[in-house]
């Protein structure tokens with residue numbers, strides 16, 4: 001498997017995170033190629049990871065066995081139409097990580113015979129501690145296994161049986177790091193108002209977030225029980241939790257995550273079959 005070349009079309013934030021995960025997992029740098037129109041992006045990736053870069057997508061389509069489409073949903077149609085011929089000739093496995101864009105839209109641009117896997121990763125892939133939702137349509141068992149193996153370099157992989165669940169994964173774990181970062185930002189801001197300096201605030205918040213995640217993962221206890229164990233009756237945690245509950249924090253999270261899922265579905269509709277430029 002390590003003999004296979006992975007190509008990224010688009011070398012932005014998510015591609016860089018995935019490449020970081022691959023390299024950290026000993027994927028040979030000479031077996032990774034990325035195309036991006038921005039010279040600055042290419043130079044940065046080259047310097048950081050010593051991988052091959054290209055200023056045109058065709059080169060990646062021709063050289064790679066697994067192609068990760070890591071471009072914005074808005075330009076997916078235009079890029080896919082331009083690559084359709086070379087990708088179908090080479091029988092590559094194509095992994096799309098774009099939010100919203102459905103297999104049926106991708107197949108209408110790349111051809112029905114394409115081996116397609118839709119994946120929703122997240123940025124902690126950079127450290128190999130990401131998680132991806134994966135949905136394979138019309139791929140052989142070997143091709144799906146290859147896609148799972150590639151994505152495993154970025155962290156855990158959860159396979160879903162229905163394509164619509166990729167919108168749910170997007171709302172939970174694809175966008176999810178940003179929700180935790182927002183909470184961290186808010187906690188760090190208040191920590192400073194409470195007299196701690198910036199470095200102390202960041203250290204306290206980061207270690208707390210990490211400790212809470214590790215406890216949830218390693219104890220096997222559910223989040224509600226872990227929360228109860230911190231919350232002494234009449235104590236400080238109860239004072240904060242009561243404030244959260246009185247101000248409908250649970251409802252707010254529910255509405256925010258539904259907004260993300262809805263946007264993923266909308267983007268699929270909005271960017272499918274646009275008038276070609």
Ligand SMILES: NC(=O)C1=CN([C@@H]2O[C@H](COP(=O)(O)OP(=O)(O)OC[C@H]3O[C@@H](n4cnc5c(N)ncnc54)[C@H](O)[C@@H]3O)[C@@H](O)[C@H]2O)C=CC1
Nearest residue numbers: 010011012013014015036038070071072073097098099121
């Ligand atoms: N950032 C995230 O946390 C996640 C992003 N995604 C998906 O990953 C995809 C990329 O998102 P980001 O990396 O955040 O965006 P980004 O804007 O950081 O990266 C996109 C890259 O594509 C390049 N590009 C523009 N036109 C191109 C073309 N014609 N051919 C090749 N490359 C081109 C840009 O120069 C840029 O470097 C999106 O579809 C997004 O939905 C999925 C999961 C998480």
Ligand SMILES: O=C(O)[C@@H]1CCC=N1
Nearest residue numbers: 098099170174175176
């Ligand atoms: O915000 C977005 O649309 C992408 C998809 C998931 C995370 N970032």
